[in-house]
Amino acid sequence: MNVETGKLKPGEARCPAETTQEIIARDKVAAPAWAASESYEYLGSEDISKERYTTAEFAQGEFDRMWTRTWQMACREEHIPDVGDYYVYDLGPYSFVVTRSGEDQIQAHFNSCLHRGTKLKPSGTAGFSNNLKCPFHGWTWNLDGSLKEIPEKWDFSHTQDRKMCLPEARVERLGGFVWINMDPDAPSLAEYLGKEIMEHMKAWKLEDRYIYLHVQKSYPANWKLTMEAFMEAYHVGDTHPQVAPANGDVNSQYDWYEDHVDRFISTLGVVSPKLYGKYSEQDIVENFTMGDSSSMGGQKPQLKDGERARQVMADMFRNMFETATKTDLSHVSDTELLDTYSYTFFPNLFLFPGISLPMIYRFRPDARDHRRTIYEVMFMRPRPKDGTEVETAEVEILEDHQSFSEAVGMDPGFGHILDQDTDNLYAQQEGLEASAKPGITLGDYQEIRVRHFEKTIDKYMAMGPKLPNWEKLQRDC
Known part of the structure; x- marks a missing residue:
């Protein structure tokens, strides 16, 4: 006053x-x-x-500038409890296959085949898979994103010197949640949320x-x-x-x-x-x-x-x-x-x-x-x-x-x-x-x-x- x-x-x-x-x-x-x-x-x-609520231009700006830089909750760890379990997180034009690739390893692969771009897993799905296989031509990756198989590989010798692993978003785990971020240069999740909120999360025991x-x-x-x-x-x-x-x-x-x-x-x-x-x-x-x-x-x-x-x-x-x-x-x-x-x-x-x-x-x-x-x-x-x-x-x-x-x-x-x-x-x-x-x-x-x-x-x-x-x-x- x-x-x-x-x-x-x-x-x-x-x-x-x-x-x-x-x-x-x-x-x-x-x-x-x-x-x-x-x-x-x-x-x-x-x-x-x-105009931020009414124009397509503002929405596109958000996809280009904001969504690609921020930490987002993709799923809960309980959605993918076992090796091979996956959960598809879709965000506007972006899509990720969040998979448990090891007992204590979770990765979020961009949900797109490196051949002709087909989604590896359908939007909004979850389940179990031993690998990530494209339904179009059968290109297949291991759960960790490493290339497993190219059908008729004789026709793709030019890819041998290329990096053919699936690109992935950053992943962090907090409170039982799996968080992802598309920006490799973004701050850590702890820095993003701040010390005080990290203390709140610890107290809640949401895991x-x-x-x-x-x-x-x-x-x-x-x-x-x-x-x-x-x-x-x-x-x-x-x-x-x-x-x-x-x-x-x-x-x-x-x-x-x-x-x-x-x-x-x-x-x-x-x-x-x-x-x-x-x-x-x-x-x-x-x-x-x-x-x-x-x-x-x-x-x-x-x-x-x-x-x-x-x-x-x-x-x-x-x-x-x-x-x-x-x-x-x-x-x-x-x-x-x-x-x-x-x-x-x-x-x-x-x-x-x-x-x-x-x-x-x-x-x-x-x-x-x-x-x-x-x-x-x-x-x-x-x-x-x-x-x-x-x-x-x-x-x-x-x-x-x-x-x-x-x-x-x-x-x-x-x-x-x-x-x-x-x-x-x-x-x-x-x-x-x-x-x-x-x-x-x-x-x-x-x-x-x-x-x-x-x-x-x-x-x-x-x-x-x-x-x-x-x-x-x-x-x-």
């Missing part, structure tokens, strides 16, 4: 209610350091240009979880619009009014960390500040137990005098999750059990590391239509401590007209929330196309993640093109 005028400086305004950290501080099981922290700084108030539900759907909206729909809780009151009686929406906390990571924390078990005085502690619990898809397993607790809904819910969630996962969660904080922790890992990944809503969102642009996005939702569970075998879910692909609630295994209530989020995208893309205004206006605090994300996009767009370089990618193997 400006001491002389008594006025707030830009970016200092907050919802006039208890803060996220004040709510968390009253919990019985205290929050860990990574949760009990803040990292916000004002980034300006200028409008964001609309101890597995994907039990994986759903994919496409939308007629630019990939950035689709991502930004999930970057703030400002929309909850109008888009998800049914959850406001038990969700601290407008007093959510927003943070950003250097260029490539940001987050928000949205508390549950408390009423929206916009509804103060209209709902009791019992009403908050009732909001969670109504309908067929109760977040508390069908239980309908009655609060005793002086009990807080948030604490009762935390205790019940702890017991419910311990029973379901056969895991001791006595050491896990109440906020990890209840609250939504949403981290964006630039450019296209959301991680939700909490216990109640452990999820992954991934967004990929359609190479043929800059107004279309592939959106994936993956749900995680802790691996049972008793060694019970678990099975990684295969992706279920929904048609445009289908609701998320139709996905097998999806909680209908949460599927409805995802539908509410994504239904806005149709109107937003069309509205931007029709708008006479050259940009969009953002809140200084509640929409800081959108601004931070777009500023990082701008940094990459200011660079020259960085296309995969065949000369640099050629290798001996």
Whole structure:
């Protein structure tokens, strides 16, 4: 605040209610350091240009300058547990065969035959293979990318002095994820994410979880619009009014960390500040137990005098999750059990590391239509401590007209929330196309993640093109 005028400086305004950290501080099981922290700084108030969402030229610039330089989550290690397992990761015009080529070796080969360019493995597939064989003429490579066979080799003697190994992207592993980067000169993943986020990742132990539900759907909206729909809780009151009686929406906390990571924390078990005085502690619990898809397993607790809904819910969630996962969660904080922790890992990944809503969102642009996005939702569970075998879910692909609630295994209530989020995208893309205004206006605090994300996009767009370089990618193997 400006001491002389008594006025707030830009970016200092907050919802006039208890803060996220004040709510968390009253919990019985205290929050860990990574949760009990803040990292916000004002980034300006200028409008964001609309052409980045509406023009094919901007989308092509992203493919040429940004996607080729950034670390992206291609798959989970559990997708390729055994030697010979592979997973195809497609990103716009680019495609990679991520394969376990050795017991402790994972590689990401460009998914293109060095003969006439045919894809070695079909887009969107996963499976097992002893080698990488082109379906067109049978050129074959070993799992490590070394050339194994050229049919009728007598006609290709001129290739004997050439490097004929499959080019590959860089690969790093972190948190059970397989990350790839097309740029051989890019910083390491640890440098890219920064020391503080590496500490967060270490604390979450996401390598101890597995994907039990994986759903994919496409939308007629630019990939950035689709991502930004999930970057703030400002929309909850109008888009998800049914959850406001038990969700601290407008007093959510927003943070950003250097260029490539940001987050928000949205508390549950408390009423929206916009509804103060209209709902009791019992009403908050009732909001969670109504309908067929109760977040508390069908239980309908009655609060005793002086009990807080948030604490009762935390205790019940702890017991419910311990029973379901056969895991001791006595050491896990109440906020990890209840609250939504949403981290964006630039450019296209959301991680939700909490216990109640452990999820992954991934967004990929359609190479043929800059107004279309592939959106994936993956749900995680802790691996049972008793060694019970678990099975990684295969992706279920929904048609445009289908609701998320139709996905097998999806909680209908949460599927409805995802539908509410994504239904806005149709109107937003069309509205931007029709708008006479050259940009969009953002809140200084509640929409800081959108601004931070777009500023990082701008940094990459200011660079020259960085296309995969065949000369640099050629290798001996």
